[in-house]
Amino acid sequence: MGKTAIKRIGLMTGGGDCPGLNAVIRAVTKAAINEHNLEVIGVHDGFLGLIEDHVMPLDFSDVSNILDLGGTILGTSNKANPSNYCTGRDDNGKPIFQDVSDKAAAVAKHHGIDVLVCIGGDGTMSAAAPMIEHGLDIIGVPKTIDNDLMHTDVTFGFDTALGIATEAIDRIRTTAASHSRVMLVETMGRTAGWIALCAGAASGADLILIPEIEYDLDVVCERCLDRSKHGKAYTIIAIAEGAKPKGGAVVVDRVVHESPEPIRLGGVSEVLCDQIAERTHLEGRATILGHVQRGGTPTAHDRVLATQFGYHAIELIVSGQLNRLVAMQKGQLTSVPLCDVADRVKLVPLDHAIVRACRAVGVSFGEK
């Protein structure tokens, strides 16, 4: 699609929700209309809106007063990947997955959508990239509390989640001290431990357990015992949901069969809490923060970032730079090819400056 031919854009939010989505919706819509006289079509519930033909025009009044609103006014879904979509179940109750990309692309075409702005994380970008082959131009806007999208230093939503997790650990600390307990706080983060790492660093956790570094149960227990013997009678452990013991497996909370990525994690903190108690006889409690990290008002940082990302998405569209992901690199707005981020995850590098700083101040990552 040539840059002059673009008249109408589609806008959708995909994957798990995240604080700041509405701020992007507002920025994209206002910048598109104000600066370039483009029409904006909102697609409901991620790609589900294209599969089921559920869209609405977006105007100023639709995006007014939503800058600080959590969630997404468009709705979202983390089950609707057009190339791998659950269309029903077979006689044995097994989900049937089909490729409905042509149908989704046809709906976009029917509504005159020239370019689709997809606000989402790795799952959404992986679902969006194949749509290019079906004739739909895409601009990706990086969203996720997990901060694990490749080629962007930061995603909006992360700062808000980090603040929530940090405040939670701060609050846990006082009750931990009162009761001389081992307290585990479990954050989201399936494969990347950014939230646990940064919240643990910000709140002075004693141990930080992340998916990138398998923990040794003996080391974790020794650290707790050591603290109980030397003055500080309590221990704080920040642990990502995807953390796992050496040679062990992640703890699965549920299986969402109709989702292309069916495994949902959760509960590793409870398992580890029991193991520590059994081995050390120290009393412990686990707190799973879960979706509280995804809800509510975005921080000022995330609102500003979301506004910049939304504006930059429109700049890319009008300059004809399509099928790219908006990114922030070294403090500068830029973009990268969408196919470079699909099916990839930005893990915490083991020599990351935050990891090294934590080690220097005595934090244990649970490894030998």
Ligand code: F6P
């Ligand atoms: O990707 C964002 C995320 O919040 C993960 O950290 C978490 O594992 C997952 O989504 C939870 O998904 P759901 O909302 O389906 O429980």
